[in-house]
Amino acid sequence: REKTAILVEGYLDLMALAQVGITNVVATCGTAFTPDQARLIKRGARNVLLVFDGDKAGLKAGIRSADMALRAGLEPRIVRLPQGKDPADVVIGDGAEAMHQALQGGMGYIPFLKSLADARGGDRETNERALRQALGTIAGITDPLRQEYVLQETAEVFGLTMALLRDEVRKQALSQMPRTVPGRKQQKAEPA
Numbered sequence: 001r002e003k004t005a006i007l008v009e010g011y012l013d014l015m016a017l018a019q020v021g022i023t024n025v026v027a028t029c030g031t032a033f034t035p036d037q038a039r040l041i042k043r044g045a046r047n048v049l050l051v052f053d054g055d056k057a058g059l060k061a062g063i064r065s066a067d068m069a070l071r072a073g074l075e076p077r078i079v080r081l082p083q084g085k086d087p088a089d090v091v092i093g094d095g096a097e098a099m100h101q102a103l104q105g106g107m108g109y110i111p112f113l114k115s116l117a118d119a120r121g122g123d124r125e126t127n128e129r130a131l132r133q134a135l136g137t138i139a140g141i142t143d144p145l146r147q148e149y150v151l152q153e154t155a156e157v158f159g160l161t162m163a164l165l166r167d168e169v170r171k172q173a174l175s176q177m178p179r180t181v182p183g184r185k186q187q188k189a190e191p192a
Contacts, residue, residue, distance in 0.1 A: 001024075002024050002045075003044075003045050003046050003047060004024060004045055004046075004047040004048070004049060005024055005025075005026050005041045005044070005045040005047070005048045005049070006022065006024055006025045006026070006048075006049045006051055006103065007025075007026050007027075007028065007033065007041075007048055007049065007050050007051065007052075007065060008025060008026070008027050008028070008051050008052070008086075008087050009027065009028055009029075009052050009053060009058070009061065009086065010027055010028075010029060010086070010088075011027050011029060012086075012088045013025075013027060013051070013086055013087040013088045014026070014027040015088075016087060016088035016091040016092060017087055017088075017091060017099065019091070020091055020096035020099065021096070022096075022099065022100075022103075024045070026041065028065075032061070032064065032065075033061075033064065033065035033068050033069070034068070035068060035071070035072060038068050038069055038071075038072035038074060039072060041069075041074065042072060042073060042074055045074070046074065046075055047074065047075045047076075047077065048069050048074045048075070048076050048077070049076075049077050049079055049103055049106050050062045050065045050066055050069070050076055050077065050078045050079065050106075051079045051081065051087050051102070051103070052065075052081075052086075053081065053085070053086040054080065054081035054082050054083050054084055054085045054086070055083065055084060058081070058086070059080075062078045062079075062080075063078070063109075063112075063113070063133075066078050066109040066112070067109070067136075067137045067140075069109075070109050070137055070141065070150065071137060071140040071141055071142075073143065073146065075108075076108070076109050077106030077107060077108055078106060078107055078108075078109065078112045079102055079103060079105060079106040080105075080107075081102060087099065090102060108153070109134070109137070110134055110150065110153050110154050110157050111153075111157055113130040113131075113133060113134050114127075114130060114157045114158060116130060117129070117130035127158065131154070131158055131160075132168075132172075134154055134158075135154070135165065135168050135169055135172050136172050136176070138150050138151060138154065138165075138169050138172070139169045139170075139172035139173040139176055140173075140176065147169070151165050151166065151169065
């Protein structure tokens with residue numbers, strides 16, 4: 001009904017949220033978020049809130065999952081929890097209202113990458129790393145219209161021109177393509 005799925009790491013997080021009336025929750029149960037899972041979620045939701053643990057591993061999982069969600073055509077938002085807390089900790093320790101507020105504070109993938117770069121000093125090198133990560137994701141978006149919208153957002157967030165970003169996305173897309181040797185035929189796999 002809400003067209004939003006809340007993605008958490010574990011079943012305890014899922015149960016804690018369900019106990020306070022937040023029922024549109026999916027748990028990865030310790031596995032990485034996969035393209036197949038993204039496609040399944042897309043059947044019932046357009047938006048996905050990624051609510052992982054507030055530690056370094058949770059942050060990395062959130063970024064990887066947002067990348068996967070964006071490539072699959074979902075609208076990901078990353079929710080950062082306080083350091084050392086997971087969704088169950090927030091619900092149990094701070095209450096349902098605190099969890100509801102946290103869910104309202106999710107950031108889109110591109111603004112989230114920029115905010116991380118800013119938090120790490122915001123120098124040119126840090127911004128370039130964040131931007132290259134974003135462009136790698138954008139290069140993997142197969143819908144041209146969607147890719148254009150995400151590029152526009154990236155240009156606004158990072159303060160760069162669309163022409164430059166389009167050129168960089170083309171380069172990223174070419175680097176992600178499977179490589180073949182010119183003049184050599186692809187060999188078919190031998191049956192086992």
